[in-house]
Amino acid sequence: MTTSITYRKAASQDLSHIKKLLTRSGLPTSDLDESPVDFIIAETGDNGLAGCIGVEQYAADGLLRSFAVDETLRSRRIGHRLLNELLSYSRERNIQQLHLLTTTAENYFGKAGFILSGRENAPATIRSTTEFTSICPSSSAYMVMKILHSH
Secondary structure, three states, X not given: OOOOEEEEEOOHHHHHHHHHHHHHOOOOOOOOOOOOEEEEEEEEOOOOEEEEXXXXXXXXXXXXXXXXXXXXXXXXXXXXXXHHHHXXXXXXXXXXXXXXXXXXXXXXXXXXXXXXXXXXXXXXXXXXXXXXXHHOOOOOEEEEEEOOOOO
């Protein structure tokens, strides 16, 4: 049976479901109530949460956050589609670079076009986020992607 998946910008009432998915996926949720994260979600036909991805915008920079796909639905390219949806959303918001920290998905993001960089190369606005200062361990890989805008 193939479940249809729809993608949309999350609303505030989706946050509790997003937090549950992130917790099951071993990702932090402690600052999500205070952080300005815009989420894109993937839902199954029965309104179940299949996946999520978020971005915190700081002028032309975006911090990719909270990227997870329900483990029962992995290998269905939901993550790939979520990332593409986030890139489109970022372009609409005039974000020119996406930044992220990861401890487990360096290969995945490398294949998606992110480049490994030193944390000291991150802009000050990104370095001062809770994600950088306290949530992610210093051993996390810092990666960046320039977003190409079509004119």
